[in-house]
Amino acid sequence: MFYRESGQFKSSYAADSAIFTIAQDRVFIAALLALSFVAVPGLASDYLLSGILIPFLILSLAALGLNILTGYAGQLSLGSAAFMAVGAFATYNFMVRLPGMPLLLALLLGGLCAALVGVAFGLPSLRIKGFYLAVATLAAQFFIEWVFTKFGWFSNYSSSGVISAPAMQIFGYPIDTPASKYLLTLSIVAFMALAAKNMARASIGRAWMAVRDMDVAAEVIGIPMLRTKLLAFAISSFYCGVAGALYAFVLLGTVDAQAFDLHRSFQILFMIIIGGVGSILGSFLGAAFIVLLPICLNLIGQVFHGAISTQFLANLEMMLFGGLIIFFLIVEPHGLARLWQITKEKLRVWPFPH
């Protein structure tokens, strides 16, 4: 009864195709944004910011990128971490080699480099689909990791292949405290999430979903396959690239190519499977789940101090992930986002039966 749209009439097509058509949703999201932009940076501890919220936001952005490609355009990819690496290394090189380059511009250029690489590795998608495409993107994963380890130029000939973030500042404000890093990440992620939602509800999003659901029919209705698929690869890789750069600079500070290995790609894929394939909200839910699960397990481990070994906990985490992936693939292929949607539908009448 609290979450219902009765009495809310729409009198224009613009209102009908708005992102949040129901007033309760608008209030909720406004409150959430106010909380995360104003209250959290002031109140949260450094551990909460750097240990949980920043990794959650950055991984959400990567999941969003993969969701555009896999969830919306239906092209299975196992190369997300490789595109993150391209973004990180490209941004690093722009900043180191062009002194005075503004941070945001370097991030943008880094993302564009990732987009170009994404398009190159997306070319096989015009001929192959499904598992075969996944294997082709797997090639990107191994190839790019190898390139960054093998050729010293990319890491500015640092002895161990590690890149370290130069001092960051935006319009003269230094980005060095956890709160400032959090705000930078949050602003970028919020803006890019809005852009992703906008694309999803506009003609490019419909073209992606059309290609995903029935590619022959999509082409017959006039959707050019080449352009649509490559645009999905480009935009998805751009998102991953920016996420990778933030991961390297804002979260870790120093990073080598091994931080973007196949394991990371799988982690991002699990996020969208658990969170919801083809859903913007799902990318965030999945990232939250995967970031929080190990932390929760640790807390449980502390309760049973001594009774459970840390090794067992680490294995338990893997087992839980595996079990959950199977659970979601069988029971709810649309993930947490769909569960949330069902909850909302139930909430319309709750606590009354009708």
Place this chain on the structure above:
Amino acid sequence: MTQHRKIGDVILQAEAISLSFGGVKALSNISLEVREHEILSIIGPNGAGKSSMLNVINGVYHPQQGHVVYRGKARDRMHPHEAARQGIARTFQNIALFKGMSVLDNIMTGRNLKMRANFIQQALYWGRAQREENTQRAYVEKIIDFLEIQHIRKTPVGRLPYGLQKRVELARALAAEPTMLLLDEPMAGMNVEEKQDMCRFVLDVNDEFGTTIVLIEHDMGVVMDISDRIIVLDYGKKIGDGTPDEIRVNPDVIAAYLGGSH
């Protein structure tokens, strides 16, 4: 006869089309003409090459021999999306809707060709992108009214019964404002009422929009009633071409349908 617009000149000519898959000859040496504003039916037993013929017309298949002339322009090896750009839309024998999308979004994809905003404008949902969404939506609503599917606008197409899915597929094709509409068995699997509705829509489309319609159908009653002209295929060859009355008495056609010596 229906009192739709006057049948005009030939807009599409298929000349000596031959198409084979490996050793199987799907079409051999077929020539046909489609005239503007007419309703042309293609009939024939299963495997006669009817769907292959439609696939040749809108570029899904490329014939090994012969070529298609559409509005005075010969074309070889064109892609289906180029055919769509030239005003050819179609529906499929097995429903080919976008299952994960709502009825409204499915029909909106039919308007994608009319949209010019680039992806950055769309990402910002600003200016042209927003204007286009609203103007195209207005047109889509006209199609929704025309086909009487207002009540299922926001329903995911996967949840709809078969008859309504066929109607949504027609709506998606119509949203592209085609000059020529290819319908592959639009009434297959429908009950009598649904067939009547569909016939009415096909005739209305032809009448109100002047759309040229090429359809494949097995229901002879429907075909004889609504067609201006009928082409009969059998084993990839054309065995008849004429008005319903001529086809009814064509000995080759009778032999093909009732059995006889080939």
